[in-house]
Amino acid sequence: MSDKIRPISFEKLINWIFTELKTKDSIFGIHKDKFYYGIPNNTIPFLGEKLGLPIGPAAGPSSQLAQNIIAAYLTGSRFIELKTVQIIDGEDLPVLKPCINAEDECYNVEWSTELTVEEAFEEYVKAWIILHVLMKELNLSVERDFVFNMSVGYDFDGIKSDKIDSYIENLKNSQNTKIWKESIQVLENNIEKFYRFSIEDLYEIPSRVCNSITLSTLHGCPPQEIERIAIYLLKEKHLHTFVKMNPTLLGEAFVRKILNKMGYEYIKLNSHHFKNDLQYNDGIKMIKKLKAVAEMESMEIGVKLTNTLPVRILNEELPGEEMYMSGRSLYPLAINLASNLSEEFEGKLYISYSGGAEFFNVDKIFETGICPITFATTILKPGGYERIKQIAEKVEPLISNRKSTIDMQLLKKLAKESIDDKHHLKKARVVKIRKLYKDLPIYNCTIAPCSEGCPIEQQIPKYIELVGEGKYDEAFKVIVSDNAAPAITGTLCNHNCQNKCTRLDYDSSLEIRRMKKIAVDNAEELYTKNIKPGAIKNHKKVAIIGAGVAGLSTAMYLRRNGISVEVFEKRDKPYGIINYVIPSFRIDNLALEQDFKMVKSHGVKINFNVAEEVDLNVLRKNFHYVVLATGAWKPASISLKRGNDRILNSIEFLEGFKENSEDIKLGTHVCVIGGGDVAMDVSRAAKRVNGVEKVTIIYRRTKDLMPASREEIKLAIEEGIEFKELLSPVALEDNILVCERMILGEQDKSGRKSPISLGKYESINATTVIAAVGEKIDSELFKSLGIDINSKGLPEVNSKCETNISNVYIAGDAKSGPGTIVEALSHGKIITRDILKKENMPCDFIRAEENTCGYELKKSYERKGVLLESIPSKEEAIRCLKCNNICEICVDVCPNRANVFIDIKEGPIEGHQIIHLDGMCNECGNCGVFCPYKGNPYKDKITIFWSEEDFENSSNSGFCVIDSIKGIFKVRDEKGEIYNWCIEENNSESISKEMKSIIETCVNRYEYII
Structure with missing residues (x-):
């Protein structure tokens, strides 16, 4: 694998473009449905040119090759900021690889184009000429409405060198260059192959590729150097000039404050850049002087906002010690700097903007009068160049009302709002990574990450589409083929699927769980009425101990496949923890009743109020297979120096609350220890108890490191629950909970930072303290049954959930401690598959591969690149990208x-x-x-x-x-x-x-x- 780019000849580019268009209806992977067609006369004057849309790729990875620029243009870009060139180029340019990580906010370690300066020039000329061809041949616009802007760096000596000087001069007039002549000759030789592009159009292509330039200097470049270069570009080169400025102008304190407030506190700044980079007051003086020079030269001077922000590499995101941040975390910094500078110049400052610009803010930025607007990170994410069309269509109707100067009040308002803009807060993408951790196949790699991320392998894109079409009965049949508790999971599932959804890299995850509930609410009752227990196809019998989700799902799956099943439950109701412990404000009894009725309708025999003792020997005499699904009810404990006897267990409290909350007395101040979903349930339940005035959650790490789901944390906050972070309880006495203050240290095996004691203490009022630190399985029970136990106190099972005793299985929380509902369901599927395999019986989980028709592919391509906010109805289905198709x-x-x-x-x-x-x-x-x-x-x-x-x-x-x-x-x-x-x-x-x-x-x- 070589990291050296091989430029494509002009002739091959032309052949490639029109052959691909003919055979695939696309150009460089951009489907023709995503081509943007400009509106005649809907342009704005820009530096003596006509500009159709003031948007396009920023100088960077998406503007370094001809094919990149062509892809950007096809989708709506009309301002092309060419990738920066400098005197160090080609083989001499050290670039660490990989050099880009755009997983969320974007980081890079590259400087400028990796081509030689001459190669870069040739790429830009080829792109310039081809855009003129495509403009006419594809009827994308009546006249040229695009502008190229060159970018150079990094110091005065380099810019004045013969290499960079020739580059600048040749972009000002390319007519006598070798690449210009070669390209024109190719078109002349093939002119008869075009339908709309004529020989007259060919000779009208202007050889002046650029009349403007962006100056990009290195961090730490002194103001005198920047000023000297800019004056040179204005006076000697007669180019409209934009000076790229850094977010460090805002000062380290301001930058740190903003990043912390938005959830990016983990980003580590390099203080020396704030000290050594251009200072704000020096920058103002410099711009004022440059404006005077530009006016004398009848040229325009402006600023490019902003450069990337240099930050430290701490977690091997990229190779090296320092990387450059851009994307949505840069937006509030760049837009605030734009606001500050505009005020200094009373709105009469030309701003070329880049810094977290994307679909959700581009219209707001343009409406302030800022123009042009470029972007990089948004088109480095799934959807890529194709999402530019949506950005273009959002800006298009605003062109006719473009402001001639910057509206300072509107920009100031936008800058203020940017800090709380949900699209730029870190919590907007709480899932760190969508990886499935499966090897990438060399062939046949199309995959629906949601289905792969679902422990029970739900056919998610299929049922989402059916729900969207209002075909609820069909959708429910798809759901229930894999899911024995659809109503429960439609309410309580921790939706692993949504954490894998491709839309996380677009806008927000598809609301998969909500779509499931829509199907359940509309179809489960009728489905259950129509169930007719199937015939018993085998003389073997299965005993299941425990009527929780794991036990009942295993029972339904087996009975559905023709195996005789009998369930034994010590309590008088099914679904264990869900029924007895989870508060009714989380899930109502109707959902449990619906699912239980469906399970019974399959012909499952269920015995309640069975004696608690389990005699495995007796069971094995009467049944061929035994499944132990006894749950994890044994409370875990915390160890305080004093007051352990006054700590209330979470399960005990929640059972009492669900049975009769009126009888519970907690006093006025309740403290809940823990950070999981149970802690959220406890705190919200305690808040509803008569007499309770305040509920506080105590957690030894920070809120963002809590294992609880983001939804549950959000609900707790909305209900007025107080969160006390970085506190570890040490003693309880006289209604005072004494906690040790902590600080986060290095990451532990869980991937979270370990809490370290500060040796300081804090006292909190607590009439009641409830521990919600998890539950444990009863390992003594398994030992007594002869089942092997591992060093963690958990039963030893193989990948089929089978113990050391043949044909004895363990499922649900009993297998590995408290887990999720959908994990318990997955154990039911695993055990069912294994038993059916042993009995040489077919399993109805196995599905044939579906052939994807052209219509389905078309639907997938139409949705690619399109950002959409979540829709609170079945119409949410249109947000599904149908990754199972492509x-x-x-x-x-x-x-x-x-x-x-x-x-x-x-x-x-x-x-x-x-x-x-x-x-x-x-x-x-x-x-x-x-x-x-x-x-x-x-x-x-x-x-x-x-x-x-x-x-x-x-x-x-x-x-x-x-x-x-x-x-x-x-x-x-x-x-x-x-x-x-x-x-x-x-x-x-x-x-x-x-x-x-x-x-x-x-x-x-x-x-x-x-």
Whole structure:
């Protein structure tokens, strides 16, 4: 694998563009449905040019190659800020790899284009000419409505060097350059192939590519140096000039305060940048002087806001010691700096804006008078360039009312609101990572992460679509095929699926649990009425001890598949903890009754009020299989120096509260120790007890590290529960809970920072203290039954939930301690599969692969890249990206378009397959960040190499052409073996059928990518 980009010739670019458009209805992966068509005369004057839309890619990974710029233009970008060039280039430029991590807020460790300055110039000229061709040929606009802006750095000597000077001059007039002449000649030779683009259009392409420039200097560059360069660019080069300014102008205290308030307290700043970078007052003086120079030269001077923010690398997010932050965490800093500077110049300051600009704020930024607006992070996320169209359509109607100066009051208001903008707060994306931790397959990698993340493998995209269509009965049948407690999980499930949803990298997760509940509310009753117990297909019998979720789900799954089942429960009602402990404000009895009725309707025999003692020997004489699903009811305890006897157990309290809350006396001040969902239940229940005035949750870490679900924490806050963080209880006496103050240290094995004592104490009023620190299983019971127990006090079971005693299984909380409802359901499926396998009986969980039709693919492509707020109805279904049809996230997020899909019509891997193009990849690593698997597409997918040298320098499976006439390829197979393979001889024994199918498809249908 080589990180060297191989520029594509102009002729090949043109061939690629129009061949792909003809064969795939796309250009560089941008489907034609995502092309943006400008409105005639809907332009604004900009630096002597006409600008259709003042939006586009910021100088960065999405504007360094011709194909990047073309993809951005097709989707609506009309202001192209070319990637920065500097005197150090090509092989001499040290760039650590991977260099981009846009998982949430974005970080990078790159400086400027990795091409040589000459190569970069050629890319920009090729893009400039091709955009003129596409404009006419695709009828994207009547006249040129796009503007290129060059960007240079980093010091005066470098900018004045022959290399950079030639670059600047040639972009001012490219007519006499080799690449210009070659490109024009190619078009002349092929002019008859175009329908709308004419020879007259060709000769009207202006050779002046740029009349403006953005100055990007290094952090720490003195103001005198910046000023000297800017004056040089204005006076000597006669270029409209934007000076890029850093967020460090705001001062470290302000930046730290804002980041902390928005939830980014973990970001570590480098103080020396705030001391050594351009200072605010010096910056104001410099801009004033430059404005005077610009006016004398009849040029425009402005500022580019902002540069990225340098921060320390602490958790190996990227290689090195320092990285540069951008994206949604940068937005409040950049927009506040814009507001401050605008006030200094009474709204008469030209601002080119970049810093967390995206769909949800671009219209607000533009309405202040700021123009142009560029972005990087948002198009490095799933959806990629295609989401630019939605941004373009949001800005388009505002063009006619564009302000000539900046509205300072509106900008000030926006800056103030930015700090509380939900789209930029850290908690907007509470899930740290969506990875499935499954190996990335070399073929057939399309996957629905939600279904894979669901412990019971729900067919989520399928039932979401059916709910959206109002087909509730069909949706419920899909749900219940995997889920024996749909009403319960439609209310209480911790929705692992939503933590894997691709929309987390768009806007917010699809409300999958809510969609399930809509189906349940509309269809479960009728479904249950129509259930007819199936025949018993086997003489073997199964005993299940415990009628909780695990026990009843196992019973329903088995009985549904023809196995005789009998359930034994010591209490008088089903669903254990859910029925007896979880408060009714979390779930009502109706949901439990619905699911229980459905289970019984399958013919499951259930015995309540059974003696507590379990005699395994007796059970095994009467039943062929035994499933122990006895739960985890044994309370865990906390150890205080004094007052342990006055600590109330959470389960004991919640059972009493649910039975009769009127009889409970807690006093006025209740303290709850713990940070899980049970602690939230306890605190909210205590708040409802008569006489209680205040409830406080005590937790030894911080709120954001609590294991409780974000929804439950939010509800507790809304109900007035107080959170006391970084406190560890040590003693209780005289209604005072004494707590030790803590500080967070290094991460522990759980991935959370360990609390460390400060040696200081805090006293809190507490008439009652309730411990909600978890429950334990009764390991003594299992020991007495002869079941092996591990060092953690948990029963030893294999991957099928089977114990050391043959045909004896353990499910639910009894297996591994308190867990989630859906985990308990999954144990039921695992055990059912194993028993049916042992009995050589078919299992109705196994589903045939569905073929995806063209209509479904079209629906998926229409939704790609489109951001939508959550919709509180069945219409939420339109937010589903249908990842089971197509994934192609690696295609979306690659700025260089180095990952492509090919469609294989027949063979062992029929359908869409991802191919990696080595020559277009610089190993930025962004595809690996967002791929649902734990692999890296740029390393793990079949790779096409454009030279034998690149093939030899890589270990990727893939191929390159050795002799195109004879059809000879050098192939590295899936195991790393290398072959010379001839397509004509068809010596298929040397390579796999899958690899053969890939090569033949590329040769026959996608020759332009080889």
